[in-house]
Amino acid sequence: MHGKKFDQGKLDWSVIPLEILEPLVEVFMAGEEKYGYLNCLLEFENGDRRFFAAAMRHAVESQFDPLADDDETGCFHEAHAAWNHLMRLYHARRTKDGQSAGARRTSAQPGAAE
Incomplete structure (x- = not known):
């Protein structure tokens, strides 16, 4: 007999090999050191253009x-891109949903900056 689990149609996070994300974690850590914890979730003036320009650089x-x-x-330039x-x-996605950049964060996530 097997237990029930109603997870059809939900994201399957097990498909991501976490070691692939390691370079991104390093970029997040560098950003935290330079700008503060989760700063990247705040709204940015001309953010779309600026993030695209940085990615391309x-x-x-x-x-x-x-x-x-x-x-x-x-960090690797590829990870920064x-x-x-x-x-x-x-x-x-946040703008399309009509939410401010950090609106989906919960109160359990400390700090307002990355």
Whole structure:
């Protein structure tokens, strides 16, 4: 006999090998050190344009070497590019939903900055 679990149609987070996300965690940590905890969730003036521009600057730096490091953070430029694309998507989704950038965070998440 097996227990019931009603998880059809829900996201299956087990499909993400966490080691793939490690370079993104490093970028989040570098951002926390520079800007504060979860600053990236705040609203930004011209955020869409700025996140896209940053992603492309990092893409240029890694065009011929996906393992190229950012001098300032020591993180891969490719990870910075991916991070900026994710932040652009995050903010676009929040704007589309009619919410401010950090509206979905719970009170259990301390701090207002990354």
